[in-house]
Amino acid sequence: MDWINAIIQGALLGGLYALFAAGLSLIFGVMRLVNIAHGDLIVLSAYVALTTSVGLGLNPLLALVIVVPVMAAFGYALQRLILNRTMGDDLLPPLLVTFGLSVIIQNALLMGYSADPQKLQAGPIETASVSLGPITLGVMPVLVFAVAVAVIAGLQWMFYRTALGRAFRATSDRQDIAQLMGLNRAHVFGLAMALSLAVTALAGVFLGIRTSFDPAAGASRLIFGFEAVIIGGLGNLWGTLGGGVILGIAQTLGAKINPGYQILAGHLVFLLILAIRPRGLFPRMDG
Amino acid sequence: MPDPILSIHGLDAHYGDFQALYGVDLAVERGQVLAVIGANGAGKTTLMRSISGLLRNAPDAVRWQGRPIGALRADQIAALGIALVPEGRLLFPSLSVEENLIIGGQLGRKGPWSLTRIYDLFPILKERRNVPATALSGGQQQMVAIGRALMSNPELLMMDEISLGLAPVIIKSIYEALPGIVGEGLSAIVVEQDIAKALSVSSHVTCLQEGRVSLTGGSGELSRDAISKAYFGV
Amino acid sequence: MRDLSVSRSTPASTLAMAALGAALLVMFAAPWWAGRAELRLFGEIFLYMSLATLWNFLAGYAGLVSVGQQAYVGLGGYMFFAATMFWGLNPLLALPVAALIGAAISAPVAALIFRLRGAYFAIGTWVVAEVFLLTFAQVTSLGGGSGTSLPVGVVKGLSESRDGREALIYWLALGIAVLVVGAVFAFLRSRRGVALTAIRDNELAAKSLGIDIWWTKFTVYVVTAGLTTLVGGLIFLQKLRISPDAAFSVNDWTAVVIFIVVIGGIGTLEGPILGTLVYFALRETLADYGTIYLIALGVVAIAVMLFAPKGLWGLIRGHRGTELFPLSRRVRGLTEKGQ
Ligand SMILES: Nc1ncnc2c1ncn2[C@@H]1O[C@H](COP(=O)(O)OP(=O)(O)O)[C@@H](O)[C@H]1O
Numbered sequence: 001m002d003w004i005n006a007i008i009q010g011a012l013l014g015g016l017y018a019l020f021a022a023g024l025s026l027i028f029g030v031m032r033l034v035n036i037a038h039g040d041l042i043v044l045s046a047y048v049a050l051t052t053s054v055g056l057g058l059n060p061l062l063a064l065v066i067v068v069p070v071m072a073a074f075g076y077a078l079q080r081l082i083l084n085r086t087m088g089d090d091l092l093p094p095l096l097v098t099f100g101l102s103v104i105i106q107n108a109l110l111m112g113y114s115a116d117p118q119k120l121q122a123g124p125i126e127t128a129s130v131s132l133g134p135i136t137l138g139v140m141p142v143l144v145f146a147v148a149v150a151v152i153a154g155l156q157w158m159f160y161r162t163a164l165g166r167a168f169r170a171t172s173d174r175q176d177i178a179q180l181m182g183l184n185r186a187h188v189f190g191l192a193m194a195l196s197l198a199v200t201a202l203a204g205v206f207l208g209i210r211t212s213f214d215p216a217a218g219a220s221r222l223i224f225g226f227e228a229v230i231i232g233g234l235g236n237l238w239g240t241l242g243g244g245v246i247l248g249i250a251q252t253l254g255a256k257i258n259p260g261y262q263i264l265a266g267h268l269v270f271l272l273i274l275a276i277r278p279r280g281l282f283p284r285m286d287g
Numbered sequence: 288m289p290d291p292i293l294s295i296h297g298l299d300a301h302y303g304d305f306q307a308l309y310g311v312d313l314a315v316e317r318g319q320v321l322a323v324i325g326a327n328g329a330g331k332t333t334l335m336r337s338i339s340g341l342l343r344n345a346p347d348a349v350r351w352q353g354r355p356i357g358a359l360r361a362d363q364i365a366a367l368g369i370a371l372v373p374e375g376r377l378l379f380p381s382l383s384v385e386e387n388l389i390i391g392g393q394l395g396r397k398g399p400w401s402l403t404r405i406y407d408l409f410p411i412l413k414e415r416r417n418v419p420a421t422a423l424s425g426g427q428q429q430m431v432a433i434g435r436a437l438m439s440n441p442e443l444l445m446m447d448e449i450s451l452g453l454a455p456v457i458i459k460s461i462y463e464a465l466p467g468i469v470g471e472g473l474s475a476i477v478v479e480q481d482i483a484k485a486l487s488v489s490s491h492v493t494c495l496q497e498g499r500v501s502l503t504g505g506s507g508e509l510s511r512d513a514i515s516k517a518y519f520g521v
Numbered sequence: 522m523r524d525l526s527v528s529r530s531t532p533a534s535t536l537a538m539a540a541l542g543a544a545l546l547v548m549f550a551a552p553w554w555a556g557r558a559e560l561r562l563f564g565e566i567f568l569y570m571s572l573a574t575l576w577n578f579l580a581g582y583a584g585l586v587s588v589g590q591q592a593y594v595g596l597g598g599y600m601f602f603a604a605t606m607f608w609g610l611n612p613l614l615a616l617p618v619a620a621l622i623g624a625a626i627s628a629p630v631a632a633l634i635f636r637l638r639g640a641y642f643a644i645g646t647w648v649v650a651e652v653f654l655l656t657f658a659q660v661t662s663l664g665g666g667s668g669t670s671l672p673v674g675v676v677k678g679l680s681e682s683r684d685g686r687e688a689l690i691y692w693l694a695l696g697i698a699v700l701v702v703g704a705v706f707a708f709l710r711s712r713r714g715v716a717l718t719a720i721r722d723n724e725l726a727a728k729s730l731g732i733d734i735w736w737t738k739f740t741v742y743v744v745t746a747g748l749t750t751l752v753g754g755l756i757f758l759q760k761l762r763i764s765p766d767a768a769f770s771v772n773d774w775t776a777v778v779i780f781i782v783v784i785g786g787i788g789t790l791e792g793p794i795l796g797t798l799v800y801f802a803l804r805e806t807l808a809d810y811g812t813i814y815l816i817a818l819g820v821v822a823i824a825v826m827l828f829a830p831k832g833l834w835g836l837i838r839g840h841r842g843t844e845l846f847p848l849s850r851r852v853r854g855l856t857e858k859g860q
């Protein structure tokens with residue numbers, strides 16, 4: 001029973017990882033950009049939520065109303081002002097610039113908030129749970145998982161059913177020809193980053209409610225998100241959810257064997273999948 | 288004489304250190320079909336890329352209704368009503384046939400062209416509207432590419448070697464559709480290597496040779512000799 | 522008619538090599554003229570110069586942009602500690618042994634992470650570094666998560682006196698810097714090095730020339746890993762103490778190194794050396810400002826990447842392609858002939 005419980009908790013944790021991964025996957029899909037600062041942006045979102053929820057006396061879940069648009073606007077500006085200048089055939093500039101950004105965000109947070117761990121206080125919902133027979137499910141993890149499913153369904157719908165999604169796919173296919181259709185590439189990229197950081201904001205707030213965080217917490221969030229993307233298969237949004245779930249389960253099972261093995265188990269499962277299925281478990285059909 | 292809708296003056300184009308166009312001059316008047324001919328590598332596609340903004344130029348090397356547009360981005364130029372059917376079609380593989388057409392019209396310019404009219408012009412596309420565009424045959428893909436450009440209701444339609452790689456009967460059927468397309472006040476630039484084809488659909492012709500204009504004139508007025516000299520340089 | 526000849530050296534490079542030789546002599550004598558703190562700083566400079574040269578070799582020449590080289594720095598430290606503490610090796614022997622272990626471990630790692638392309642490769646290297654960190658944090662005999670110190674016996678085995686020990690560590694750092702820069706220089710001048718440059722400049726063309734791209738990159742990865750492990754061993758010999766967080770610090774062993782290379786000029790031999798000097802000049806003047814200084818470093822690196830992607834050395838050498846290290850072949854006598 002213990003083991004089944006661990007698997008279920010791990011699967012729910014996977015929802016959070018899928019949220020880490022979705023933003024990463026989105027911008028890679030649209031503009032082949034891998035954002036090394038992604039994890040730090042998740043943590044930045046948590047701090048923005050901390051400041052708004054403490055400052056305005058809001059529940060962090062309500063603070064999302066502010067954090068999501070703030071992060072989206074930040075993403076748009078970041079893309080238009082800095083990242084668009086690095087986009088081209090050479091992968092080094094975007095990589096190094098986002099890496100620099102990562103270090104800057106981390107140290108700016110360190111200056112602003114010190115290295116002390118912080119946590120978002122969401123009130124009674126944090127400890128609320130429902131019992132299904134012998135299994136107890138926390139309301140928050142279930143909520144996070146449901147949000148992850150909704151976000152991925154929403155992104156999927158946006159990608160395949162809306163004008164914005166069409167513009168994203170067209171730009172991803174052939175940037176120059178998309179320009180001929182009247183799509184301003186810089187703007188399309190800005191929108192993609194805005195959307196990515198909107199999802200990141202959600203992820204950051206849920207992270208901050210679930211565990212304590214500090215300015216250095218970004219690196220492992222980037223890595224978890226990245227592992228979920230690769231396990232799921234590049235370019236497959238639902239695969240990202242599958243990847244997150246597998247990673248979450250690996251971690252909770254690892255922790256069950258020995259608390260020190262939690263993160264390590266996740267990495268090892270990732271490396272194992274990379275060794276046997278380098279294109280991920282659910283590679284996109286239309287390659 | 289009416290002002291040309293598009294006029295190009297002293298246009299140079301470069302790829303890195305390599306210069307592909309040298310001081311090209313040409314003009315297109317409203318309702319006119321201009322043929323641009325020239326051998327492989329003469330610079331025809333480069334000229335199309337320059338006009339459409341995929342290559343940046345000096346601002347006043349290209350004028351649109353008198354306004355300098357040479358330094359605008361491709362999307363800004365598209366918004367003015369200049370559409371390109373690029374060489375090799377270059378459809379969006381992740382979009383269906385219909386989505387390729389819709390995205391061509393995403394600027395929302397007013398005019399006669401709509402999905403319905405494109406489907407009237409090329410009925411086969413309606414049948415296959417939900418398949419990925421690149422799953423079509425070459426001829427059908429070319430129809431999508433033309434339809435995609437028309438969907439923006441352009442004032443100037445540029446077609447770069449639309450017959451390239453297609454079977455003769457397909458070429459014939461596409462060219463038969465042209466008069467219906469350029470009828471309604473639309474101007475066009477037709478790029479072709481096939482001189483006879485180019486002359487048959489155009490009122491004026493400009494010949495490029497190694498990046499320079501080697502001949503211009505009325506399509507009916509130029510002798511075969513003059514054309515082949517301008518074309519091959521012999 | 523004049524003879525044409527192909528040569529790599531130019532008057533500038535010959536002069537530079539002479540100056541380098543003189544500088545090396547002066548630096549070799551540093552234990553006799555420099556104070557203890559300075560000697561330590563010089564040693565650190567040489568270690569960073571080595572790390573920067575190695576990362577540049579990997580990313581700037583082989584296109585393998587890694588953000589996980591801390592894996593090998595930390596591995597070097599831990600292997601050095603293990604070799605001296607458990608296997609009783611003399612420190613001077615433990616260093617090359619650690620390097621060999623590092624190279625051996627890097628081979629299967631490369632086989633695995635080479636499946637990832639471009640930026641995903643970068644994050645993959647980071648995962649590997651995390652795996653190393655978490656693994657060593659589990660090794661209780663090496664202090665687990667809180668780390669361990671080098672036993673006095675081992676330290677004394679290097680030299681009885683503190684001055685003697687510090688001079689020796691300094692010479693090792695100097696020697697490793699010379700070895701690393703020399704090895705990369707030699708590799709780039711070799712046939713394989715020419716192949717590497719061909720791949721960097723045009724992967725497709727290189728393939729058509731029959732260059733085995735995978736194998737060439739693999740070699741570079743393994744050589745770099747081995748040498749990075751060597752540097753790591755020495756770093757922690759100098760520190761005398763190791764812990765997982767210090768050993769596998771992404772900020773210390775990768776972020777700073779990447780900034781050094783970007784600011785100095787990626788893809789040249791001179792860039793990382795110049796970058797290291799600039800970095801330490803900045804650090805010594807701005808260190809009091811704490812985190813601000815890392816932020817400033819990040820901002821400068823981004824600005825350089827955006828506005829002068831060839832770095833300081835790129836600005837200095839300008840269009841003439843001046844090289845201090847005679848690397849490129851030049852045809853002599855051509856300009857005279859043209860006149
Ligand atoms: N992307 C490019 N980079 C470098 N040179 C190019 C590029 N595209 C075309 N060229 C060169 O420019 C010249 C003109 O090419 P192009 O405009 O494609 O000719 P055409 O369409 O008339 O066949 C040719 O010499 C061609 O090799």
Ligand SMILES: [Mg+2]
Pocket residue numbers: 331332333374448
């Ligand atoms: Mg052409």
